[in-house]
Amino acid sequence: MHTILKLDNISKSFPGVKALSGIDLSVREGEIHALLGENGAGKSTLMKILSGIYRPDAGQIIVNGIAQDFHSYNDAIDAGIAIIFQEFSLIPYLNAVENIFLGRELTNACGLLAKARMRKQAEQLFDQLGIDIDLSVEVCQLSVAQQQFVEIGKALSLNARILILDEPTATLTPVEAEQLFGIMRELKLQGVAMIFISHHMEEIFAICDRITVLRDGVQVGVAETASSSIDALVEMMVGRKLASSFPAKPASVEWARIVLEATDVRIHKGDTGNSFALHEGEILGFAGLVGSGRTELARAVIGADPVFHKQVRVHGVAVTLNDPADALASGIGLLPESRKTEGLIMDFSIRENISVNNLGKYRHRGFLIDRSAERQATDVMIGKVNIKAPGAHTRMSTLSGGNQQKAVIARWLNHHCKILIFDEPTRGIDVGAKAEIYKLMRALTGQGYAIIMISSELPEIVGMCDRVAVFRQGAIVQMLTADSITSTEVMRHATAGKT
Numbered sequence: 384m385h386t387i388l389k390l391d392n393i394s395k396s397f398p399g400v401k402a403l404s405g406i407d408l409s410v411r412e413g414e415i416h417a418l419l420g421e422n423g424a425g426k427s428t429l430m431k432i433l434s435g436i437y438r439p440d441a442g443q444i445i446v447n448g449i450a451q452d453f454h455s456y457n458d459a460i461d462a463g464i465a466i467i468f469q470e471f472s473l474i475p476y477l478n479a480v481e482n483i484f485l486g487r488e489l490t491n492a493c494g495l496l497a498k499a500r501m502r503k504q505a506e507q508l509f510d511q512l513g514i515d516i517d518l519s520v521e522v523c524q525l526s527v528a529q530q531q532f533v534e535i536g537k538a539l540s541l542n543a544r545i546l547i548l549d550e551p552t553a554t555l556t557p558v559e560a561e562q563l564f565g566i567m568r569e570l571k572l573q574g575v576a577m578i579f580i581s582h583h584m585e586e587i588f589a590i591c592d593r594i595t596v597l598r599d600g601v602q603v604g605v606a607e608t609a610s611s612s613i614d615a616l617v618e619m620m621v622g623r624k625l626a627s628s629f630p631a632k633p634a635s636v637e638w639a640r641i642v643l644e645a646t647d648v649r650i651h652k653g654d655t656g657n658s659f660a661l662h663e664g665e666i667l668g669f670a671g672l673v674g675s676g677r678t679e680l681a682r683a684v685i686g687a688d689p690v691f692h693k694q695v696r697v698h699g700v701a702v703t704l705n706d707p708a709d710a711l712a713s714g715i716g717l718l719p720e721s722r723k724t725e726g727l728i729m730d731f732s733i734r735e736n737i738s739v740n741n742l743g744k745y746r747h748r749g750f751l752i753d754r755s756a757e758r759q760a761t762d763v764m765i766g767k768v769n770i771k772a773p774g775a776h777t778r779m780s781t782l783s784g785g786n787q788q789k790a791v792i793a794r795w796l797n798h799h800c801k802i803l804i805f806d807e808p809t810r811g812i813d814v815g816a817k818a819e820i821y822k823l824m825r826a827l828t829g830q831g832y833a834i835i836m837i838s839s840e841l842p843e844i845v846g847m848c849d850r851v852a853v854f855r856q857g858a859i860v861q862m863l864t865a866d867s868i869t870s871t872e873v874m875r876h877a878t879a880g881k882t
């Protein structure tokens with residue numbers, strides 16, 4: 384098959400970091416090519432070079448046999464290459480049609496906007512891809528997935544023949560991800576080449592033809608998906624065999640001490656009340672489909688959202704939690720799922736971001752903070768979650784996406800809470816780092832911490848949790864323990880009653 388794109392010997396350094404050394408990559412027409420590697424391996428940097436955002440220090444980009452010299456993103460577009468950004472580049476208050484034709488609006492003979500014609504073309508474009516989107520509403524009213532589809536439509540209308548998707552599924556629900564894959568399969572038939580970045584092996588095996596693996600800025604191999612295996616790829620990625628990613632669960636335990644007890648939590652008046660107890664040393668899973676009410680219950684309990692009714696006890700004592708600050712004062716921390724809303728300060732160093740006392744106004748205890756001890760604790764945290772960076776002084780903005788995520792986790796661990804609620808803690812994190820975070824969670828429970836883990840990833844629910852509360856349509860419908868915690872059981876209860 385025809386090779387549409389070749390990257391030849393690409394290198395790129397940033398001050399203090401050699402991000403890429405001599406990378407080769409070739410992509411065929413109609414191929415979905417995965418780019419795989421640990422956090423910080425250089426995937427996004429390579430894609431920014433390919434789309435004209437960064438210039439390489441050395442090496443060549445060859446499209447259809449012709450060497451390119453990109454000075455801007457527009458140069459890449461002209462060569463038929465488009466990148467779907469994580470932070471979308473759509474104008475929120477324009478509709479899909481206006482966004483697609485922005486800056487190159489069609490006009491009629493009198494110079495007026497040919498609105499109907501533009502709308503028709505957009506409709507055709509989306510129809511071809513099997514995308515159903517309301518073209519008349521502002522794009523900010525569309526779901527994240529739909530906005531992503533508009534981005535893809537826009538790229539195609541610019542005649543993109545090579546489409547770059549950098550962790551497109553990180554913000555999608557499983558159903559939306561399936562829709563995206565449907566679109567990608569359709570594009571494949573039309574001969575569009577795609578470079579797909581994801582930390583989810585199942586996704587890579589489901590849709591990709593070949594896989595190029597990067598490690599520490601070096602290309603370590605290319606594999607055909609059909610003749611490869613997850614184990615082989617992981618070994619290539621991390622340079623060693625990875626032991627089972629889940630630490631052993633403690634043998635059957637009598638959960639002695641309840642640290643957190645929530646009773647009859649009703650968010651709205653007519654709701655059935657949800658109740659659960661969390662024990663010292665335990666990892667309690669909140670499982671269920673996206674939208675089944677897991678995050679809502681956690682937020683209601685800690686007072687992040689208003690509730691109609693609830694009773695909460697911490698270490699046996701009734702507490703009033705009207706605000707996350709109250710929860711914090713009771714030693715409960717919620718680590719929310721999105722690092723973007725989590726307010727990392729991009730111009731600050733890693734150390735500052737972790738130790739920054741963003742919750743300081745809620746601390747009324749009146750004792751002095753020992754600065755150097757705090758600093759030391761921060762550095763220990765950086766090591767614990769294994770942030771890969773030149774040093775603690777490195778600016779947040781230069782970290783890879785996954786390493787920023789690790790910093791969010793480190794920050795929260797640094798807040799001295801002994802009851803921790805992790806909401807999708809491993810989203811955007813590579814396999815090696817995931818294993819480290821799991822180990823860390825187990826180490827914490829071993830020291831008397833108690834953890835609630837909200838997760839949509841069944842393997843991690845099954846591999847990590849001592850008990851699992853399964854949610855369906857806003858209610859805890861089943862509490863699974865010990866051997867009854869299996870993917871089938873979780874899914875059965877999460878979906879029962881649905882077709």
Ligand SMILES: Nc1ncnc2c1ncn2[C@@H]1O[C@H](COP(=O)(O)OP(=O)(O)OP(=O)(O)O)[C@@H](O)[C@H]1O
Nearest residue numbers: 397402422423424425426427428781782783784785
């Ligand atoms: N603008 C920049 N300035 C300095 N260093 C940078 C910059 N952009 C990236 N880096 C560094 O280059 C290396 C590769 O980062 P990159 O974002 O390409 O990784 P990645 O493979 O996309 O990781 P992830 O899976 O976490 O998204 C990292 O060490 C990162 O800190």
Ligand SMILES: [Mg+2]
Nearest residue numbers: 426427783784
């Ligand atoms: Mg990246």
